[in-house]
Amino acid sequence: MTIDELGEFGMERMDEAAIEEFLTSHGFGVLALPTDGAPYVVPMSFGYDGGTTLYFTYVVGEESQKADLTEAAEAATFLAYSAESAFSWRSVVLTGTVTEVPQNEWARHAEMMDDNAWHPDIFERAMETERIRIYRFDVDDWSGIRHTGLPSGFEGESSDATAD
Template sequence: MPTNSEVEMSSTEVDAHLSRHETGVLALARDDAPYAIPISYGYDADERALYLRLVSTPDSEKRGFLASTPRARVVVYEDEDDEYASVVGVGTLERVDVDELTPETIAQYGETQRPLFEIWADDKPDLDIELYRFAPQELTGRRVVVERDEA
């Protein structure tokens, strides 16, 4: 019978996990209503911040949630063989004005995958691409290893 061994990740392991991945799930909440979407991100381990490019349409649910400056969670996970690992960040998103971009922050957004416009039913001029920085107040990680009996 398999047993699970669960350990909390160190800060260094959390940074390594976020640095080697580029996709996760962003969850927002407003007035007891949840909203979760897949995202692509760039990660700066020195700042412990994720950089996101979020695409929305004028009347989208996403834009409504983002406008309310909700609390946010980002989850980045992997499931390989007999090991599962996840990192969860909790905090608020900070919208970044294009006028405030520096060469360093532009490099962080360069790590994110480009949004695939082909998946949108609306015309490209109707899409709004906004830049966000997520520097979570809480950032934790866990790793679970399944140990199988050799019987």
């Protein structure tokens, strides 16, 4: 079924304003990078610039599969989502390119990274040891879908029923 056909069940496409609002209010998702086999998929926090760019902070060691795959990738996919209930959820899929941000430009992006990015504690400790890198995800295309509320015709069971 197409998303349009699923409209009768309460699903709808998100417009650009709704996608931007969602990205502004959420700070985590899943990054998928291409490999020779199955994609490399990793949860990521992100900062959003309010336009068409996300920023990721990578914690890296001497070797980093994520960083290596990012450098080799011509394109990547990112999924941001929320699921409050079975009848209230949203997801946004973005495709684009990921490139490393030079360290001398980090300060320019710091405020935006703090605005909505969710950061696990490991980031603070990694920053102290300088084992992080910042990458920008330039969005080429995005789409979003949502389901917000019960589908038309769904009544559910009445709470007025009494036991015999």
